[in-house]
Amino acid sequence: MSNSAEAEQGRTDPKPAHAATLAVNAAMADALPFSDMQDFEDASRGLIAEAPRQVANADGRIVWDTAAFAFVDEFENAPDTVNPSLWRQTKLNMIAGLFKVSERVYQVRGLDISNMTIIEGDSGLIIIDPVTSIETARACIGLYFENRPERPVVAVIYSHSHPDHYGGVKGVVSPVAVAAGKVRVIAPDGFMEAIEGENVLSGTATYRRAQFQFGTLLKPGPCSCVDTGLGKSVTRGARSLIAPTQLIRDKVETHVIDGVEIEFYMAPDSEAPAEMHMYFPQFNVLNMAENVTHNLHNFCPLRGAIVRDPLLWSKYIGDAIELYGSKVDVLIAQHHWPTWGRERVLELLSIHRDLYKFIHDQTLRGINNGQKPSEVAEALALPEELSSQWSCRGYYGTVNHNSKAVYQRYLSWYDGNPANLHALPAVESAKKTVDYMGGADAILARAADDFEKGEFRWTAEVLSKLVFAEPSNREARYLLADTFEQLGYQAESATWRNAYLYGAQELRHGVMEMTISRTLGPDLMQAMTVSTMLDFLGVRLIPERVAGEAYVINLKISDRSEELALTLSRGCLTHLVNKSDPGAVATMTLTHEAIANIAVGVSTLDGEEVAIDGDREKVEALFAALDDFNPMFNVVTPLEAS
Ligand SMILES: [Zn+2]
Numbered sequence: 256m257s258n259s260a261e262a263e264q265g266r267t268d269p270k271p272a273h274a275a276t277l278a279v280n281a282a283m284a285d286a287l288p289f290s291d292m293q294d295f296e297d298a299s300r301g302l303i304a305e306a307p308r309q310v311a312n313a314d315g316r317i318v319w320d321t322a323a324f325a326f327v328d329e330f331e332n333a334p335d336t337v338n339p340s341l342w343r344q345t346k347l348n349m350i351a352g353l354f355k356v357s358e359r360v361y362q363v364r365g366l367d368i369s370n371m372t373i374i375e376g377d378s379g380l381i382i383i384d385p386v387t388s389i390e391t392a393r394a395c396i397g398l399y400f401e402n403r404p405e406r407p408v409v410a411v412i413y414s415h416s417h418p419d420h421y422g423g424v425k426g427v428v429s430p431v432a433v434a435a436g437k438v439r440v441i442a443p444d445g446f447m448e449a450i451e452g453e454n455v456l457s458g459t460a461t462y463r464r465a466q467f468q469f470g471t472l473l474k475p476g477p478c479s480c481v482d483t484g485l486g487k488s489v490t491r492g493a494r495s496l497i498a499p500t501q502l503i504r505d506k507v508e509t510h511v512i513d514g515v516e517i518e519f520y521m522a523p524d525s526e527a528p529a530e531m532h533m534y535f536p537q538f539n540v541l542n543m544a545e546n547v548t549h550n551l552h553n554f555c556p557l558r559g560a561i562v563r564d565p566l567l568w569s570k571y572i573g574d575a576i577e578l579y580g581s582k583v584d585v586l587i588a589q590h591h592w593p594t595w596g597r598e599r600v601l602e603l604l605s606i607h608r609d610l611y612k613f614i615h616d617q618t619l620r621g622i623n624n625g626q627k628p629s630e631v632a633e634a635l636a637l638p639e640e641l642s643s644q645w646s647c648r649g650y651y652g653t654v655n656h657n658s659k660a661v662y663q664r665y666l667s668w669y670d671g672n673p674a675n676l677h678a679l680p681a682v683e684s685a686k687k688t689v690d691y692m693g694g695a696d697a698i699l700a701r702a703a704d705d706f707e708k709g710e711f712r713w714t715a716e717v718l719s720k721l722v723f724a725e726p727s728n729r730e731a732r733y734l735l736a737d738t739f740e741q742l743g744y745q746a747e748s749a750t751w752r753n754a755y756l757y758g759a760q761e762l763r764h765g766v767m768e769m770t771i772s773r774t775l776g777p778d779l780m781q782a783m784t785v786s787t788m789l790d791f792l793g794v795r796l797i798p799e800r801v802a803g804e805a806y807v808i809n810l811k812i813s814d815r816s817e818e819l820a821l822t823l824s825r826g827c828l829t830h831l832v833n834k835s836d837p838g839a840v841a842t843m844t845l846t847h848e849a850i851a852n853i854a855v856g857v858s859t860l861d862g863e864e865v866a867i868d869g870d871r872e873k874v875e876a877l878f879a880a881l882d883d884f885n886p887m888f889n890v891v892t893p894l895e896a897s
Pocket of ligand 1: 417
């Protein structure tokens, strides 16, 4: 290796913790009650069998790999490069296996980011949340069958509409059994609509941003990804979906399923648009889905989403205390470990009721006192009664970004200062700033000094300006990467850590080239309505290519007897459902699968069997005007930079 190549490699290697990072992490180690081992006791209680550390798919490819995190077991105390509070959570999330929660209630934890809860009915099993992928779901139920009698699954319950709570469904039941009525699939009202809403229209961008949130492209290690906060990591297995056969619609509904009474409590627009809690009166077990877990959750995750309603979220927890507080003995959720004993359950519930309400209320207090997003978030500190609770720590959400989400929910992106109303876009602003600051060398010299002083939040801001002005400036990229790295080492939040460290990786090594199979699996496509597909076609339309054009195309979906009229006008696509327009220039007849493939871009008009009656040229012109999204766009460097 040449000297210059060696020097280059030295610049792109992970660096040790800076003195300022050591100080931040040491202060955290002193501030929190590390001698309290109750969570470790709870996370291990009822262990029947440990989980396998790897799960492979049919081709032998490893899709779940806790073995990659084996280094976590090697360090008793946090390495210098990991925040000690996060280290504690990463150790807790290593505890994986089949656990008995109470009579007839079992959980498989740590074999996916989420939990599979298994309820033993009179004749078969009720599965709550079949985790994220078919392979890990099979591994979960397989672990159960190795240790408990093998009985048929009679019902699947989806607690809410996020993929880590339904994606493995075909690993526990077959669609044929569901279609034959042998297995009920129960979900909260609005379940399918919520899945479409969160996965389709902005799906490409959230897919890319999720790589930063979860650190999916980081190789686990003490200087890299250690956890996601909610669980170890994200499975690379195959995702599936079977549409529910029964929806819970009323605020409270009670059903007896295979001899097990379940009181469902609807909690829409909390952690997910469609979510519900469950109470089991025979076992005094309360399942809070994902609304009370052992960390501060997200009001808006880093991958991006419609901002959740923390006010409702808190009220739902308050309702749970009111409804079940006099009888509940065990609290479970679909992430993390249970809590036993009424007193402790009530304490955890009331802590989280107050946690979410506090951030909501105090952000609004700051807002009404005139504070801007960064000011209100910076000033907001939890009271000691909350901040000293492990379950309130921000391993997934943070007080800081949740506060900004509250601002966004009530007041939008605009902070009210007209200086920010029409600011220059990132690159133009960066170029002017660098020029005003005296150029790249002047900035680099001062940033290097500030880096030495440990002023990483500032060096991140100023060096990012320089990288956006001069994306090929290696010194700027490397010092920004070193900066992100120290911020990652300091972060208590796993999602912040992943974002910083993955940002550093892309600055050092560029955006990973990868072939994206597709962001939507075949089952999700099958479940999509044609109306949503046409909405997505509108999102893909490049208006310049159809400038001045205006016409209507009828669609006949041959295998579903559906008709829609798609209107192009003013560079915009709109449509009507159950409509065949007599003035249409053409009628396309095709299957649901064909329009799905074309709509999401896995196929084209030519690649599918489409009968076109009428003006073929106009149809072709429209479908030739669609954008193709590449999810691996630049994030930490300008969009156009290499
Ligand atoms: Zn989840």
